[in-house]
Amino acid sequence: APSTPTRAKAVAEDPSVFGILPTAEFPAKSRLVITHMSVENFKSYAGARIIGPFHKSFSAVVGPNGSGKSNVIDALLFVFGKRGKKIRADKIGGLVHSSDAFPDLQRCSVTVHFAQVIDAEVDEDPAGPADTNGVEMPGSRVLPGSRFTVARSATKKNVSTYSVNGKSTTMATVTSLLKARGIDLDHNRFLILQGEVESISLMKPKGIVPGEEGLLEYLEDIIGSNQHLPRIGELQTELEAANNERATAMARARAVERELASLAGAKREAEAFLEKKRHALEARGEQGASLRAR
Template sequence: LQNLSAIIGPNGSGKSNVIDSLLFVFGYRASKIRSKKISVLIHSSKGNENLQSCTPDGTFDLVEGSQFKVTRTAYKDNSSKYTYNGKAMQFKDIAKRLREVGIDLIHNRFLILQGEVEQIAMMKPKALTENDDGMLEYLEDIIGSSRLKIPIEKLQKKIESLQEERTAQLTRVKMAEKEKNELEGPVKGIVMELRIDNGIALCRNRLLQVEK
């Protein structure tokens, strides 16, 4: 597979620690990285008891010349600050930039954690309710088609509205056509009577002219 990295090794070799370090830089809460609070991650061994923060970073190089670095600093008071290429930045802005290069922190499809493979394999083909996730929804998230769901629903509602309006207009046209057909016979009769009356009037005028 292209663009796939796997962290493998025997039990106790530190695989989960590597993943936890990535998740930390990506802004995950302490509970998601097997920790009670962020501050306990600060190194506090003998001789380092007074350290006030820790700052790991994640450096990415997609193609030559496109390298960027994300850092997260954790403080004793359990607060965090983030930088992007050395510039302080809100986490939401960093998440947006990461999403542009395929690291989606919202749906987390770029990183499969230990134990999630079995969960994926056990997924239902399709979610039974709107709040559930099935294999279809999972794949839609991966390929990005799920973001089109709301626009498609809006267009579908607009189509239904236009369809209802079209049906109403067609009904009016049919009613008008029916009234036209019903009036066609009487109108022809009236036109015929008018022609006869006009013919009689014309003949009378000619007769009067002859008598004069």
Template structure:
């Protein structure tokens, strides 16, 4: 039995279907770093049933699916097929070749196949365990595996030996059978307990059943009594219903008689209303006639008054002359006609000018709309830039406000220190005065020693307070210095231009790959070591040649776009940076290890 071929589709870095064919004997796979040698071993372990994502150098099982690149989209599944030559019947299956396929999808679903037939993971593990290839994977010896086996406990070494000898599968089957027996024994004990409990509950249940039967009998008697009462109630209600029906018929007759009388009264009322309407019409006609006669009388009176006034004027005024001259009226009419024609011509010209002005206005409005849109876009861009500057300026103002607040606190602390120093001087002066009095007065003076001790204690407290205030002043000064440094850094960031970002946006295709931090892939646990090795070069841009770096520097100078760090990838052939190793100060395993630079990339 030997490994005949391995086919990978969408597994890690193998996006395209790739088939590796092997011959009996030893096959060595060589290649540079990052070419996928470890992915071949991971694929072999994965297809044979490996369930640990960490063993496959991933965080979760979906990480084995091709994640995509800048030029190729990610895939939706990964598939690996291993073909084993079974000419010696080492595997308990009647085939000279055995193909095992494992497939995983983005949603986490997995499929297993043996020679194209769907199966379970357990079937694959059982098939391989019969040939000594178990779940412990002792047939795949990775880096540090031998040291782990040699330094392991005797129990762990026994597990490796048993699996290699084919004993472990029987032990696993025995343990599985024992677990089933234990579960069956537990179920049997539980069944026995349930039987005992049920038997214990049978007598109370019998008594409860007798009580239930008696309750059913009582309920039947009660139901019959209720039915009889309901029948009697129905008879009584039917009699009451008949009485009510008779009373309702009498009421209906009375209602019909009242309706007839109401109809007669309604007819009489309608007749009276018609008569009233006719009388109202006659009254309205008479009133209108009176109004007309009154108006006529007023007009006659007004006519008489006017005739009297005219008669009086005819007696007093001379006779009037004749009307206007007809020739003058005709000349005036011709002049009006000429003016009308002139006005019509001016109106037509004004209309044409109005149409032209309207067309020009529409064109100007369209131009204005385009200009307004362009202006709006420029205003938005300017607003975005100003908003960013405003945020930074706000941070600076906040820091300045904090500095001013701390300055005020320092001033207050200084005042308190001065006050404390004044009190200390006063206390010292008082102490000296008291000490002088002590020297002058008798030592046996009552209360003098106690007063001296109080003064000494007050002086000591004043000194301690002065020391505390001085320490607080020093701390405030340190905080002020720190905040001023942050203000300076923010001011520099406001003034300094980001040359790295400018090159990434405008010269990404001119021999520049991007920042070193974005290009380097770090194995989990080595982030601190890589950060220590790279240092400030982590934010630098990678260039494929010295000419590309010079072109980038020239572009920065011409555009006045600021400063940027550039790392070259063209290293001399005799000094390969991919082979240079640097000590790792924080190895997660506790043993000596090294941190390797990215292949083909060196800083100058």
């Protein structure tokens, strides 16, 4: 399979993507991070707000009840294409901020800022070129030309639009772009909500009936090995068929061996008879030759 940078380049060069992503080949030790987020009139955020910059090892949002943890995750879910009900809103228009101070806002938006970075501890060229035109990541070098943004907006009338680097696009294109960068929106296991942590800890080791998700199935989905399950099922069916054919052939072979063993006595008797007959014929031939000689 092609490397992530190669896939990213192929997607970016696709005419349908408008060439909105940089096509540079990034070092294998680099990784994609979210530097910060921009929100405007989204849920509890009135007006424009910047969330971040995030630490290079940012991996969780923690805080007391009511501090806004869920709204940060909801903002990410919004950009990544989740429907309103998945973000605790009846409709997508319900995500637009509404309060006594701002009762008539008509639109909300969230922009996620990405960058490709190399951490200092694995950077083989710490003095190499860096992109300083934007939020920096202390302890990491932001690679030039690697920054890009993915944004989504929604109106009170439940109209939603997407953009990449400020250019209007579709959810399908966003999905392809992020998948090329290693973010699979079709199998979202990179955003774990607060309530899911407990449910994961209480999972059965393995689903008992087909379609039931246990910890094994959950991990297979994260790893991606579940995509091979259909082929594994086909191979198991083929293996069972081959085993059945082998069992039938072995049964026939054993039956032939038993029949062969039962004929062993008759075979020995026949061989003994033929041997006696041969000796008799040889003796008769020798006697006839002796008479002729006289």
